[in-house]
Amino acid sequence: MSSPGEQSGSETLEITKRLVAPYLSGWSLRIYLFLLKYVPGLLSFVFWNTGLTSLRKLKLEECPTNLPLPIPKEYFGIKETKVDEVKGLEIFEGNKSAQKNYSSEFLCANDFHEAYLTKKATPLQVCEILIGKIEESLLCNPPLNAIIKYEREDIIEQATASTNRYADNRPLGPLDGVPIAVKDEMDVKGYETNVGTSFINRGVIAKTDATLIERLKKQGAIIIGKTSMHELGLGISGNNPNVGTCRNPHNINHYPGGSSGGSAAAIASGLCPIALGCDGGGSIRIPSAFCGIYGLKTTWGRFSTKGEFSLDPTVAVSGPMSVSADDLALAYYAMAGKDDEDPNTYYQPLPTLSGLYNTENLSDLRIGIYKAWNKQVCNPAITQALNDFIEKLKSLGANIIEIDIPDLEEVRIAHVITICSEISTSGKRYKEIFFKCNYDSRCNVELFSLATASDYIIAQQLRTRFMRNLSDLFNKQKIDLILTPSTAITAPKIYPKSLKYGEADLETVSDAMRFVNFVNFAGIPAVSVPAGYDDKQLPIGLQFVAKWFDEATLLRIAKVSEEILGNKRKRPNDFWFGDLIPK
Numbered sequence: 001m002s003s004p005g006e007q008s009g010s011e012t013l014e015i016t017k018r019l020v021a022p023y024l025s026g027w028s029l030r031i032y033l034f035l036l037k038y039v040p041g042l043l044s045f046v047f048w049n050t051g052l053t054s055l056r057k058l059k060l061e062e063c064p065t066n067l068p069l070p071i072p073k074e075y076f077g078i079k080e081t082k083v084d085e086v087k088g089l090e091i092f093e094g095n096k097s098a099q100k101n102y103s104s105e106f107l108c109a110n111d112f113h114e115a116y117l118t119k120k121a122t123p124l125q126v127c128e129i130l131i132g133k134i135e136e137s138l139l140c141n142p143p144l145n146a147i148i149k150y151e152r153e154d155i156i157e158q159a160t161a162s163t164n165r166y167a168d169n170r171p172l173g174p175l176d177g178v179p180i181a182v183k184d185e186m187d188v189k190g191y192e193t194n195v196g197t198s199f200i201n202r203g204v205i206a207k208t209d210a211t212l213i214e215r216l217k218k219q220g221a222i223i224i225g226k227t228s229m230h231e232l233g234l235g236i237s238g239n240n241p242n243v244g245t246c247r248n249p250h251n252i253n254h255y256p257g258g259s260s261g262g263s264a265a266a267i268a269s270g271l272c273p274i275a276l277g278c279d280g281g282g283s284i285r286i287p288s289a290f291c292g293i294y295g296l297k298t299t300w301g302r303f304s305t306k307g308e309f310s311l312d313p314t315v316a317v318s319g320p321m322s323v324s325a326d327d328l329a330l331a332y333y334a335m336a337g338k339d340d341e342d343p344n345t346y347y348q349p350l351p352t353l354s355g356l357y358n359t360e361n362l363s364d365l366r367i368g369i370y371k372a373w374n375k376q377v378c379n380p381a382i383t384q385a386l387n388d389f390i391e392k393l394k395s396l397g398a399n400i401i402e403i404d405i406p407d408l409e410e411v412r413i414a415h416v417i418t419i420c421s422e423i424s425t426s427g428k429r430y431k432e433i434f435f436k437c438n439y440d441s442r443c444n445v446e447l448f449s450l451a452t453a454s455d456y457i458i459a460q461q462l463r464t465r466f467m468r469n470l471s472d473l474f475n476k477q478k479i480d481l482i483l484t485p486s487t488a489i490t491a492p493k494i495y496p497k498s499l500k501y502g503e504a505d506l507e508t509v510s511d512a513m514r515f516v517n518f519v520n521f522a523g524i525p526a527v528s529v530p531a532g533y534d535d536k537q538l539p540i541g542l543q544f545v546a547k548w549f550d551e552a553t554l555l556r557i558a559k560v561s562e563e564i565l566g567n568k569r570k571r572p573n574d575f576w577f578g579d580l581i582p583k
Contacts, residue, residue: 046447055458068522085354092174110326113178117166124159133270140575144269162176196228230283232437239494248265253493269578278319280312289540292570294558297527303318315419325555328527355553376514385532386484481545
């Protein structure tokens, strides 16, 4: 008898469909938008042709789940963390030997911290060098366009305060003096929050920090600026003619990914070891995979959303992106936890880093593999990297279990309906969206405005069913982690004609999002880890998924993955600004 994901013959069923659509850019994209707006019936035909009406045939009896909170906790296997189980930032002080930098070419947070403690450098010296590097990254040809907004005086002020703390031997912790960049979707005092557009909040300067920024600053982190993003988060490439298209540090002719591409490129190019992104449909994990870094999509409700621009509130969460697994854990723990001003965070158990350095014996872990689904990659190098990692995990004692995840194609469509309905609704608050947005954003807003209230409700009914199915997988089948590729492709190529007007490339979008959107839809956490390179020397990423609020296991497996990859990570070919600590 065949498994649920396969036919009895040699053919494999398509578990998630690859969208087939023409590539459009330049004048063809502009003409397409014109036709969508003015040819009667065309918009409806395109909407139907994408398969987005297929949920209407489902007959679901479940009540809709509008927010992916696992309620009741007991049903979803969530236990309150005991205070004595919580290990905070002090875990790093007690495990110095485990904090091995697996590539000396990349500066980690600990490298900055040690340089400051030993008086090899000061935060002020580093930031003075860094400001020059940011300027250089924007002036080179083509520009990197990773950090696109920075305030020199603010950086110097933060760095001076950090320098004084180290001089007085009273640093605030391992993040004190560490440069961190922020996606332009989150308020940072003194900056505009433009969400990748040329018009939202233009001229409006944030007077306060978002909660996550406030928590990082309390640890002494230095916020060095805002990073570029795909406009309104409506894309996976990072193409953005209005604010400047970001480049992949590993190859300037390829995209860094989106929508948090600027944050990923800033890390990969050496401008900072940590950056913040936001993930509504893979927007942290996709660019992390494309740029060869670590990216954590947290559980929905784990991080506060106070001070963030609400684009797609029921699927999007913020999370850290970093050059190393240690940095990912550092940043995560500094930001996680309840916020009195965000009721959606009240439900979570205490965050913990327990088990972070338990990397030698994985016999306590059951890792689920959906073989038929994992075969749906477009690049054989990704399959090879996945298989190599599975063998290494087995050698460390991990139990590899074959699993099935039902309804993945329906979940893909339900996620698209949900995220695009929410972004379209958010965007339509601004009349400028129809004449100031990039052409691809306008096409998306027009197209997804056809989703009905009924479509949205059916999607949320499916969310109820899917969350219950995942609960059974994690709790009844005792699966601790699910392992998939992060993406079905490596970083896509930039076509010069797309730089002026943008592009519509639904096939690439489909390939990039194939393995990620079910995570956002269910509200569960996931991490993307570097896993090598393809034959073009473009990075490959693998994704681990855990149950709700179990980021600790994800951070542990990220550390394991770092050790598996070892010193195979490579400095990018085209951009490198990481020589920040004076020699």
